[in-house]
Amino acid sequence: MKKATPYLLLLPALLFTALVVAFPLVQNIINSVREVSMVKGVGKWIGLANYTHVLHDPLFLLSFRNTLIYALAGTLLALLIGLALALLLNMKIGRITTIASFLYTIPWVLSPVVAGFAWKWILNDHFGIVNYWLSSAGLIDVGTSWLGNPHTALFCVILARVWQFYPFAMVMFLAGLQSIPQEQYEAAAVDGATTFRRFFHITLPNLRPVISVLLVLGVIWSFNDFNMVFVMTRGGPMNASMVLPVLVREFSFVYFDLGKGSALSIMTFVLLVALSFLYIRVLSGKETA
Amino acid sequence: MKRIILVSTICVVAFVVLLPFLWTLSTSFKSLPDVNTYPPEWTSVNMSVRPYIDMFFYMPFSTYTLNSLIVASASTIISLCTGSLAAFAFSRFQFAGKRFFLLVFLLSQMLPGASVIIPLFQFLNAMGLYDTHAGLILVHSAVLLPFVIWLLYGFFQGIPREVEDAALIDGCSRLTALRKVILPLALPGIGATALFAFLGSWNEFFFALILTSSDATKTIPVGIGLFVGEYNEIWNQMSASAVLFSVPPLLLFALMRKTFVKGLSAGAVK
Numbered sequence: 144m145k146k147a148t149p150y151l152l153l154l155p156a157l158l159f160t161a162l163v164v165a166f167p168l169v170q171n172i173i174n175s176v177r178e179v180s181m182v183k184g185v186g187k188w189i190g191l192a193n194y195t196h197v198l199h200d201p202l203f204l205l206s207f208r209n210t211l212i213y214a215l216a217g218t219l220l221a222l223l224i225g226l227a228l229a230l231l232l233n234m235k236i237g238r239i240t241t242i243a244s245f246l247y248t249i250p251w252v253l254s255p256v257v258a259g260f261a262w263k264w265i266l267n268d269h270f271g272i273v274n275y276w277l278s279s280a281g282l283i284d285v286g287t288s289w290l291g292n293p294h295t296a297l298f299c300v301i302l303a304r305v306w307q308f309y310p311f312a313m314v315m316f317l318a319g320l321q322s323i324p325q326e327q328y329e330a331a332a333v334d335g336a337t338t339f340r341r342f343f344h345i346t347l348p349n350l351r352p353v354i355s356v357l358l359v360l361g362v363i364w365s366f367n368d369f370n371m372v373f374v375m376t377r378g379g380p381m382n383a384s385m386v387l388p389v390l391v392r393e394f395s396f397v398y399f400d401l402g403k404g405s406a407l408s409i410m411t412f413v414l415l416v417a418l419s420f421l422y423i424r425v426l427s428g429k430e431t432a
Numbered sequence: 433m434k435r436i437i438l439v440s441t442i443c444v445v446a447f448v449v450l451l452p453f454l455w456t457l458s459t460s461f462k463s464l465p466d467v468n469t470y471p472p473e474w475t476s477v478n479m480s481v482r483p484y485i486d487m488f489f490y491m492p493f494s495t496y497t498l499n500s501l502i503v504a505s506a507s508t509i510i511s512l513c514t515g516s517l518a519a520f521a522f523s524r525f526q527f528a529g530k531r532f533f534l535l536v537f538l539l540s541q542m543l544p545g546a547s548v549i550i551p552l553f554q555f556l557n558a559m560g561l562y563d564t565h566a567g568l569i570l571v572h573s574a575v576l577l578p579f580v581i582w583l584l585y586g587f588f589q590g591i592p593r594e595v596e597d598a599a600l601i602d603g604c605s606r607l608t609a610l611r612k613v614i615l616p617l618a619l620p621g622i623g624a625t626a627l628f629a630f631l632g633s634w635n636e637f638f639f640a641l642i643l644t645s646s647d648a649t650k651t652i653p654v655g656i657g658l659f660v661g662e663y664n665e666i667w668n669q670m671s672a673s674a675v676l677f678s679v680p681p682l683l684l685f686a687l688m689r690k691t692f693v694k695g696l697s698a699g700a701v702k
Contacts (some may be wrong), residue, residue, distance in 0.1 A: 146527070148521075148525065148606060149521040149525035149527040149530075150521075150527065152517040152518060152520055152521035152525075153517070153518050153521050153533060155513075155514035155517060155518075156514045156515060156517065156518035156537075156577055156581065157518075157533075159510075159514060159570075159573060159574040159577055160536070160537070160540055160574055160577060160578075162570070162574065163548070163552065163570065163571055163573075163574030163575070164540045164543060164548060164574060166551070166555075167548035167549075167550075167551035167552045167555065168543070168547060168548055168551075170551035170554075170555075171547060171548060171550060171551050174550060174551065228445065231438075231441065231442065231445070232442075234438055236435055236438055236439065239439060239442060240442070243442045243445075243446055245686075245689060246446045246449065246450060247445070247446065247449055248685070248689075249449075249450060249453065249682070249685070250449065250450075250452075250453070252681045252682060252684075252685045253453065253678050253681060253682075254634075254635040254637070254653055254677065254678065254681065255635070255637060256635075256637050256653040256656050256657045256674075257456075257656065257674045257677060257678050258452070259657075260456070260656060260657075260670065260671075260674050261452035261453055261455065261456045261674065262452050264452070264455060264456060264459065264667060264671065265451060265452050265455045265456075267667075269470055270467060270468060270469075270470065270472050270667070271455075271472070272451070272455050272472055272474075273451075275470075275471050275472050279471075285470075303452075306449075306452065363542055366544075367542075367544040367545070367546075369545065369546065369637075369638045370637050370638065370657075373637075373641075373657065374637075374657050387546070388544060388545070388546045388638075391546040391549070391550075392546070392549075392642065395549070395550050395553075396553075396642060401550055401554075404550055405550050408544070408546045408547040408549070408550065409547065411544055411546060411547060412543070412544060412547035415542065415543070415544055415547075419539060419542045422542070423535075
């Protein structure tokens with residue numbers, strides 16, 4: 144009885160996880176090698192046909208490329224901005240930094256739907272404030288449509304994503320900066336090291352564990368992210384900003400090709416498991432370091 | 433001199449960073465003709481709360497709000513009840529497979545929603561739960577669980593074992609100890625966790641979008657997310673709904689900043 148107690152306590156949580164996570168995942172793998180339709184349900188075994196369909200779809204390669212750009216560029220930019228702002232706030236010049244750190248974190252607190260909406264609105268071709276400023280400065284033509292242009296749409300979504308993710312990086316960097324032993328800086332000051340050298344020889348090496356955690360987490364989260372692209376562009380125009388999670392929905396619930404949708408989502412899942420293992424290695428590396 | 437430069441940098445950055453939200457806030461008080469003027473202005477003479485009233489008539493915003501409240505409250509209660517039992521097991525028992533189960537919960541948090549959505553849709557459809565509150569509550573509860581467990585696990589770990597041992601010596605059973613000793617001590621932590629779980633469900637978009645279809649079950653983010661594509665002309669009312677929808681998260685953040693930051697990064701760096 145005593146031995147069973149912890150397992151009994153875990154049971155309800157495990158049941159939920161099994162029902163909503165584990166079984167659907169297994170079912171999805173089964174779906175992906177079968178003929179599935181909305182009307183007839185799961186049909187006969189067709190091997191890897193769904194996978195080859197996905198691989199031969201030009202949309203897959205485009206979305207895969209876009210997802211990689213979205214995840215990598217978005218994460219790197221967010222890390223850079225997060226680090227810059229953390230350094231700024233770490234100057235400790237009184238109460239204003241406390242207020243500023245509060246204000247700088249707000250984008251993270253907002254729902255991704257609200258974030259996507261707000262960005263779509265400031266980038267509006269005629270009535271958005273950003274276009275007005277840029278065109279008044281003579282940088283762009285009046286009525287330039289950023290989200291309607293296949294060359295700029297993905298970039299705009301990445302900006303909105305960076306806006307939502309940088310505060311997380313900033314908060315983590317700030318915690319990292321505050322845990323760097325002050326003696327190291329004092330010693331460097333005695334040696335007459337410049338600010339530049341202090342940053343590259345003390346600050347950056349000390350932040351390395353934080354940077355690796357943020358990089359992996361940021362890439363995983365962005366890789367999974369459906370919200371920003373869906374709200375801002377729905378993957379358009381002409382699929383120019385299509386990413387994998389949005390494509391899964393498109394295959395499954397717009398074209399009702401559940402088999403193809405399943406195959407694509409399993410492929411995304413495998414990529415993510417690989418990234419997650421990297422994450423766990425980074426975390427356990429941090430423990431031993 | 434250096435101080436002035438720093439302070440002004442901080443202020444300029446704050447403005448740039450908050451620009452999308454400020455612009456939305458300004459739009460939410462404008463009349464439609466003022467929204468659709470060129471050049472755009474930050475303020476206009478006839479700003480009012482009209483869009484905040486109109487949106488309840490032009491959009492089914494009150495139904496959406498009710499749906500969001502029902503789904504978020506129920507999911508919070510369910511995930512907290514099941515999650516606290518699991519967190520208690522993790523923090524107070526040594527058992528075979530403990531690391532494995534912790535890992536299962538950590539990884540299920542990383543799982544892309546897209547990789548389970550099709551079978552979930554089929555399953556809910558077969559059970560008659562597609563496009564119902566119950567269906568979405570079931571999914572949200574499970575989605576919130578890993579997060580709830582990680583947070584509570586942290587809070588339970590912070591309660592000294594001696595307190596509980598004393599209760600055990602006094603003849604309490606493990607579960608009575610949980611109920612009478614640990615839960616009251618962990619109450620602040622549980623409260624904070626409940627608020628995060630509520631917010632998690634309140635903000636959730638992907639599952640809510642795909643697992644609902646009628647206005648009677650759609651939550652607020654689904655309403656806003658779909659409006660962006662369909663009702664492009666009423667930017668002022670949409671801004672108003674976006675602002676109103678953001679009040680609970682912002683309020684929570686303002687009231688408990690420290691816990692908030694700790695909570696949102698929980699599970700990330702454990």
